[in-house]
Amino acid sequence: MTNTVVSPVLEVGDLHVAYGKVEALHGVSLAVGGGQIVTVIGPNGAGKSTMLNAIAGVMPNNGSMRGTLRLLGQDTADVAIETRVARGMCLxxxxxxxxxxxxxxxxxxxxxxxxxxxxxxxxxxxxxxxxxxxxxxxxxxxxxxxxxxxxxxxxxxxxxxxxxxPQLLMLDEPSLGLAPLIAKEIFHIIVGLRQTGVAILLVEQNARAALQVADYAYVLETGDIALQGPAAELANNPKVIDTYLGLAKKSH
Structure with missing residues (x-):
């Protein structure tokens, strides 16, 4: 299953990122459409922030990255961060x-x-x-x-x-360090942003909250997409429940 959107704002294909000889991402592919919230969940060290930094152009591309990156249909893989921002990308x-x-x-x-x-x-x-x-x-x-x-x-x-x-808003752990009620308010605001038509790529450690607000979700584990699908389906997936939602479920 893939996230098929009619007019994708962001398309990432077969993205590989390495730190020296250690590869952090092993061929990640994803898509985000306008007015869509797409979340990437996974454990610490899975490569979530690396993925966002690579898409945003924050990481220097000295041969350590390969893959395709398109923003609003334009090839953006080899352009400077300033150009990505000018085209509508914001991290x-x-x-x-x-x-x-x-x-x-x-x-x-x-x-x-x-x-x-x-x-x-x-x-x-x-x-x-x-x-x-x-x-x-x-x-x-x-x-x-x-x-x-x-x-x-x-x-x-x-x-x-x-x-x-921005046409594409990328959020890296927006609830990090926030009290639960404040985090809930932030997620409520993120949902409201969907109505403006902006495409949102959300990386979040709080898998339960992320799956509640997202339209589509990817599970990133040790640099690979382990699972993907509509967020509501993944929220009911036994593997996702056991690995990412089990502790939260028991605490309620």
Missing amino acids: VPEKRELFASMTVEDNLLLGSYRRYQAGERAYADQMAVVYDLFPRLQQRRKQQAGSLSGGERQMLALGRALMAK
Whole structure:
């Protein structure tokens, strides 16, 4: 079974990534369509973050990567990270990487810098959209980013990414380090983003939450896609339940 989408925003084919002589990804293939949430779950060390970094162009391609990567039908495997961003790709990394001494509003404006550079006059209009999604950020727009709570920092990282009006939003462990109620709020926001038409590739350690919000899911184990299918089906798959949902199920 494959994730067949009519007009895929992202297509990854037979992606191999190596660190020296050690191969971290062994031919990963996946697709994400517009308005679709696709999640990749798996244990620590499976290669999930490596996969996102390779797609985003964060990793230097010195012969350690091979495979095909298409964004909106364009070959993107060998273009610079700046070009990938300009084409509509945006990664929200696990560490969020905010500018702590800058205000919330200035962090958001930085997210639209590429649009400003490209001469878009309406680049700041997206601020109103972000504030609608994250009213708390509007309340704290003059505060330094470093003074925010963990949940607010994650909201700011998401909001900054959305300022670029991405076609593809890649999220690396958005619930990491957050209290359960705050994580639930973040996932609720992610579901809401689907309605904007943005394609979302979600890497998440909390398999239960990820499968609840996603349309389609891949299970990555030691660099290989072990399972894939509609998220609702994988949530009922005995292997997935035993390996990834068993402990959570017993705790409720």
